[in-house]
Amino acid sequence: MTIKRRMVITNILMLVVPIVPCIIALFFVRVFAFLIFEAIGMPLPQNEGPPEDIATKYMPVMYLFLLGQMALITGIFFASNLFFTRRLVKQITAEHEKYENNRRELLAGISHDLRTPLTSIKAYLEGIETGVASTEEKRKNYFNIIKNKTGDLEHIINQLFLFSKLDIGEYPVTMQKIDLGHTLSEMLNELTDEYGRRGLTITQGQNVENVFVNADYLQLRNVIINILENSVKYKNTETGVLSVNCSASDTAAVITLTDKGPGVPREDLEKLFDVFYRADPSRNSEKKGSGLGLAIADKTIRRMGGTIHAELPVNGGLSIVISLPVIQDKEHSKP
Numbered sequence: 001m002t003i004k005r006r007m008v009i010t011n012i013l014m015l016v017v018p019i020v021p022c023i024i025a026l027f028f029v030r031v032f033a034f035l036i037f038e039a040i041g042m043p044l045p046q047n048e049g050p051p052e053d054i055a056t057k058y059m060p061v062m063y064l065f066l067l068g069q070m071a072l073i074t075g076i077f078f079a080s081n082l083f084f085t086r087r088l089v090k091q092i093t094a095e096h097e098k099y100e101n102n103r104r105e106l107l108a109g110i111s112h113d114l115r116t117p118l119t120s121i122k123a124y125l126e127g128i129e130t131g132v133a134s135t136e137e138k139r140k141n142y143f144n145i146i147k148n149k150t151g152d153l154e155h156i157i158n159q160l161f162l163f164s165k166l167d168i169g170e171y172p173v174t175m176q177k178i179d180l181g182h183t184l185s186e187m188l189n190e191l192t193d194e195y196g197r198r199g200l201t202i203t204q205g206q207n208v209e210n211v212f213v214n215a216d217y218l219q220l221r222n223v224i225i226n227i228l229e230n231s232v233k234y235k236n237t238e239t240g241v242l243s244v245n246c247s248a249s250d251t252a253a254v255i256t257l258t259d260k261g262p263g264v265p266r267e268d269l270e271k272l273f274d275v276f277y278r279a280d281p282s283r284n285s286e287k288k289g290s291g292l293g294l295a296i297a298d299k300t301i302r303r304m305g306g307t308i309h310a311e312l313p314v315n316g317g318l319s320i321v322i323s324l325p326v327i328q329d330k331e332h333s334k335p
Contacts, residue, residue, distance in 0.1 A: 114156060117149040124149075159292040166299040173216045173303050177327060180215075180253050181208040184246055187221050191228060200232045205245040211253050213324040219300045223308075224257070226293035227320050231259040252306075253326050258319040269310045273298040294320075 124142045126132075133139040165171035185207060192202045231242045242259040264272065273294050297320075301308040306324040313319050 110160065114153065117152045117156075120149045121146050121153075156292075159296065163292055163296050163299070166296060166303065169303075171303075173219060173300075175214045175216055175304065177212050178215055178217060178220075180211050180213050180248075180255075180324070181246060183217065183220075184224075184244070184255065187224055188244060191225070195228055195232065198232050199235065199238060200228065200240045200242055202228070203241065203243045205243050207246050208248045208253065211248040212327040213253050214327060215304050215306075215324060216300075219304070223297040223300050223322070226297045227257050229293055231257075231261060234261045235259070236262050248326060250328075251326055252323045255322040255324075256319055257322075258313055258317055260317045263312055263316060263318045264310070266312060269312065272310045273308070 124133075124146050128139060128142055133142045162171065185204065188202055188204055195202055228242065231240055237260075240259060240261060242257060245256045245258075247254050247256075298308050301322055301324070304324060306322060308320065308322050311319040311321055
């Protein structure tokens, strides 16, 4: 929730919440005043005699009673506003600290992930310049490595660009009505051979029929690819396995992608979608990628009105669960 929205909600609560205790307090004040008047033998005003006489006789009591009610209402509103203001300040402070921590981690992540390939490129260029690559075969190998490292740099920069655009809400999302089951099968069929060559076996399990959602096809495909890339990078066997299942209820369609990799500690599940998060804090493994994939997936799915989170399966590995709202269409819901 944004700070602006928190402030609006807090202001509404500051006005609405005190009303109920004020009404209750006024009721008890009146009861208490009645009991006091009865105890001291002072009858309450009756509709007898001229209004001027009644007003003159009971004027001090009425003023005292009115001032008491005003003081009570003012006290309740002041206490309520103080409570909600302190709560809002505490929330803003926590949000600011979180933002500062994320900013520091982001800068550290960018610095590391750009420096690593640049250092490699510089080293291989110096090798060519100083004659370390003395043969044509070595020079060709060095140039290929430099080309690959340049590609890594380009990928990181593109990922950063995409993340920043998603973060400020400027990246275009083209929503369209899609048949989720058919679309998911189509995507996986296109990707199965490619990832099979890279050591990841994709299996399709449960699927849905005639379940429609609003989504950006290309961005949903990119989310699936980001998850597949993570499964490839973090597999701890020569051939990894990732199973994909899709189910639906009346309100949401759920895609579950489960691999057999090493997983993550349970306390780090929520951190998986933070920028530059890696299960390895040392960040010294180049092949593990930039740490932006799941952060981008999170922002993309949320812009589609859905949610994404991670779970630890009973048999090990890691599950990424994507939920998208189902289009309520009576025509397509018929058996």
